[in-house]
Amino acid sequence: DRASGQCLDIDECRTIPEACRGDMVCVNQNGGYLCVPRTNPVYRSPYLSPYSNVYPPPPAPGPVPNYPTVTRPLICRFDVDECASDSHQCNPTQICINTEGGYTCSCTEGYWLLEGQCLDIDECRYGYCQQLCANVPGSYSCTCNPGFTLNDDGRSCQDVNECTSENPCTQTCVNTYGSFLCRCEPGYELEADGVNCSDMDECSFSEFLCQHECVNGPGSYYCTCPPGYNLLDDNRSCQDINECEIRNFTCTSQQTCFNIPGEYKCLDPVRCEEPYLQINENRCMCPAENPGCRDQPFTILTIFGNLTCFLLFYAQQTGPISATLVMTRPVKGPRTIELDLEMITVNTVINFRGSSVIRLRIFVSQYSF
Numbered sequence: 566d567r568a569s570g571q572c573l574d575i576d577e578c579r580t581i582p583e584a585c586r587g588d589m590v591c592v593n594q595n596g597g598y599l600c601v602p603r604t605n606p607v608y609r610s611p612y613l614s615p616y617s618n619v620y621p622p623p624p625a626p627g628p629v630p631n632y633p634t635v636t637r638p639l640i641c642r643f644d645v646d647e648c649a650s651d652s653h654q655c656n657p658t659q660i661c662i663n664t665e666g667g668y669t670c671s672c673t674e675g676y677w678l679l680e681g682q683c684l685d686i687d688e689c690r691y692g693y694c695q696q697l698c699a700n701v702p703g704s705y706s707c708t709c710n711p712g713f714t715l716n717d718d719g720r721s722c723q724d725v726n727e728c729t730s731e732n733p734c735t736q737t738c739v740n741t742y743g744s745f746l747c748r749c750e751p752g753y754e755l756e757a758d759g760v761n762c763s764d765m766d767e768c769s770f771s772e773f774l775c776q777h778e779c780v781n782g783p784g785s786y787y788c789t790c791p792p793g794y795n796l797l798d799d800n801r802s803c804q805d806i807n808e809c810e811i812r813n814f815t816c817t818s819q820q821t822c823f824n825i826p827g828e829y830k831c832l833d834p835v836r837c838e839e840p841y842l843q844i845n846e847n848r849c850m851c852p853a854e855n856p857g858c859r860d861q862p863f864t865i866l867t868i869f870g871n872l873t874c875f876l877l878f879y880a881q882q883t884g885p886i887s888a889t890l891v892m893t894r895p896v897k898g899p900r901t902i903e904l905d906l907e908m909i910t911v912n913t914v915i916n917f918r919g920s921s922v923i924r925l926r927i928f929v930s931q932y933s934f
């Protein structure tokens with residue numbers, strides 16, 4: 566505009582025929598124009614008259630934009646998985662672990678990194694197991710000695726109480742650390758297998774255990790006595806039953822009960838045979854005036870005795886009118902021995918010769934008690 570000396574905008578929408586074609590609408594701008602769709606409401610109005618000469622007031626200066634201050638590098642939103650895309654540099658023995666913005670090379674559990682290689686850790690060398698250890702690539706396994714079980718930690722061992730689980734002993738079981746012991750009740754002895762108990766044959770230990778007979782039994786033994794004896798309170802000695810004293814006999818009223826070890830005898834009364842006369846119950850005499858008595862012993866004395874020693878005898882003169890009967894060798898009972906001991910009396914001064922007999926009847930019992 567020459568009058569005002571200012572540049573005026575040219576309204577191309579009016580001056581240029583068909584500035585916009587089709588469905589487009591021409592919108593004049595300062596220094597140019599725009600073709601916008603007819604449906605766009607923004608530029609439909611107001612339509613400024615190019616002749617108004619009125620410039621729209623310059624826009625009021627807005628507030629200064631508040632730009633964010635940059636304090637850290639920008640983070641890329643989308644990580645590249647180098648492990649999946651096989652674009653990593655990990656060693657074949659290593660495993661690739663993707664991280665945000667990168668990746669790391671690592672070893673799996675049970676391996677360690679040594680000079681770029683993943684090598685198996687020998688856990689056995691480092692005492693991972695309490696007892697037995699077997700190293701395997703990438704791992705290890707612990708086992709226990711016999712008598713122990715592996716704890717839940719897989720490393721330590723604990724003693725098995727064999728006595729509670731299944732008693733292996735036939736009698737008493739004693740648990741020990743790592744094993745067990747079997748014990749036997751009195752009267753039993755542990756067999757070589759260490760488990761079973763067998764009866765001890767106490768009777769084989771000593772022949773003096775019982776006076777008469779030893780009977781072995783399970784876990785014990787007992788003594789027996791032959792008929793006619795009672796077992797004493799010591800459970801080993803036998804004592805003769807005195808049948809005569811307790812009147813447990815079958816002798817007749819004429820007989821005399823004579824107790825001997827293990828039994829008794831019914832003794833008939835002593836009878837004197839001709840030409841002897843009965844002096845008292847066990848003595849017979851041959852009167853000197855009777856011619857039939859000339860060469861006979863003057864008296865016969867019958868004595869009963871019993872012996873528990875089985876011996877034979879000989880007589881030994883120990884003085885002018887005494888002698889000792891000496892036993893020389895064993896005689897096995899039961900039996901009855903009759904001994905006639907004749908004592909001859911000689912007097913040369915009056916030319917006298919006489920004799921008397923002691924008739925000994927000795928009952929030898931079967932046993933030495």
Ligand SMILES: [Ca+2]
Nearest residue numbers: 686701703704
């Ligand atoms: Ca290992």
Ligand SMILES: [Ca+2]
Nearest residue numbers: 725741743744
């Ligand atoms: Ca044990």
Ligand SMILES: [Ca+2]
Nearest residue numbers: 765782784785
């Ligand atoms: Ca026994």
Ligand SMILES: [Ca+2]
Nearest residue numbers: 806825827828
């Ligand atoms: Ca008796």
